Amino acid sequence: MKVSFKHQLKIQYSRVIEALSLLCALGHTSHHEAIHEFSEYDDLKSNYISFFELLKKLPNKRFTWLEFALVSMERDHIDGLIRDIRSCSSERQLVFFLEHEIDELDASRFLSSNAEVEIYAKQWGFDDSLVELISSFPKVMDLFCEVLHVLDGHEAFNKKFDELVQAASYDELLKTFSEGTTDRHPLSFAQELMGKPFWNIADYVNYEFIPVYYVSPFSMRLMDDQTMIYIQGLQKVKRNPEEHLDSILDPLKSISDATRLKILRMLYMHPMYGKEISDALNLTTPTVSHHLDALNQQGLVNVEKVKQIKYFSTNYTLLSRKLDDVTRYVKEK
Numbered sequence: 001m002k003v004s005f006k007h008q009l010k011i012q013y014s015r016v017i018e019a020l021s022l023l024c025a026l027g028h029t030s031h032h033e034a035i036h037e038f039s040e041y042d043d044l045k046s047n048y049i050s051f052f053e054l055l056k057k058l059p060n061k062r063f064t065w066l067e068f069a070l071v072s073m074e075r076d077h078i079d080g081l082i083r084d085i086r087s088c089s090s091e092r093q094l095v096f097f098l099e100h101e102i103d104e105l106d107a108s109r110f111l112s113s114n115a116e117v118e119i120y121a122k123q124w125g126f127d128d129s130l131v132e133l134i135s136s137f138p139k140v141m142d143l144f145c146e147v148l149h150v151l152d153g154h155e156a157f158n159k160k161f162d163e164l165v166q167a168a169s170y171d172e173l174l175k176t177f178s179e180g181t182t183d184r185h186p187l188s189f190a191q192e193l194m195g196k197p198f199w200n201i202a203d204y205v206n207y208e209f210i211p212v213y214y215v216s217p218f219s220m221r222l223m224d225d226q227t228m229i230y231i232q233g234l235q236k237v238k239r240n241p242e243e244h245l246d247s248i249l250d251p252l253k254s255i256s257d258a259t260r261l262k263i264l265r266m267l268y269m270h271p272m273y274g275k276e277i278s279d280a281l282n283l284t285t286p287t288v289s290h291h292l293d294a295l296n297q298q299g300l301v302n303v304e305k306v307k308q309i310k311y312f313s314t315n316y317t318l319l320s321r322k323l324d325d326v327t328r329y330v331k332e333k
Contacts, residue, residue, distance in 0.1 A: 007205055054143065091107035204226060
């Protein structure tokens with residue numbers, strides 16, 4: 001039985017999302033090299049060294065540029081997205097840049113003066129590198145739009161995108177998305193695909209399901225008040241445990257700390273935001289933010305924003321999988 005819903009649903013591949021995903025990947029290639037080859041983009045990185053140096057200052061925000069997909073509904077024409085981004089106020093741009101951690105009123109305070117940036121950055125637990133980026137925010141956005149425009153005409157990007165379309169590489173996931181949303185609410189189907197419950201379960205006006213080549217992790221979602229975009233990678237990482245021992249060790253290192261284990265235990269019981277965790281453990285907010293960043297880098301916590309408040313919960317599925325990886329490695333002959 002086909003169910004009718006009031007929201008708008010789009011299921012499609014997207015040149016715009018591919019470009020934004022590629023920019024994220026080029027900024028942190030070590031997270032993607034098990035799947036993709038990036039040498040064809042060395043010229044782009046060398047011509048825009050200053051931009052990619054900026055990306056290194058966003059270690060815990062590897063998907064910042066993908067947030068700008070929410071600026072408009074443009075999914076096919078990259079220059080159209082750039083136009084929509086440039087038409088936004090600086091405050092609105094900063095909200096997307098900071099992945100909706102702040103609202104436009106907070107953004108206005110951040111951008112009012114460099115002194116204000118430092119004051120509010122301390123309140124929000126932002127580190128010095130992020131303060132530096134916000135202080136030169138117009139330059140950051142100009143570079144972002146310029147690099148995105150150049151990527152739009154890049155031979156390697158266009159060749160790969162055309163190959164994916166002509167080879168029908170997107171079709172299997174598009175079919176999965178279409179069948180899965182025929183008689184189910186998109187939010188419910190997205191939860192099943194990601195293998196975890198969503199704490200932010202308010203209905204959206206627009207839902208989009210998009211298969212993407214240049215993406216890691218394997219699946220993720222982007223949200224604002226109106227739109228949820230579910231993104232799923234075309235390929236899974238196939239790893240030889242011996243060759244990728246770091247992928248087993250790094251999560252273990254991140255939890256080899258009593259405080260982090262306590263945080264995971266608390267967040268397994270129910271979602272909490274930073275101040276709640278700080279009060280419960282009698283720690284400062286920056287200290288808790290440091291521990292949460294370390295856990296988040298390994299994907300061991302889920303993060304959901306509800307009315308500008310960031311809630312954390314234990315990603316028990318991934319934690320179990322990582323512990324299973326250890327067992328498999330030990331038992332493998």
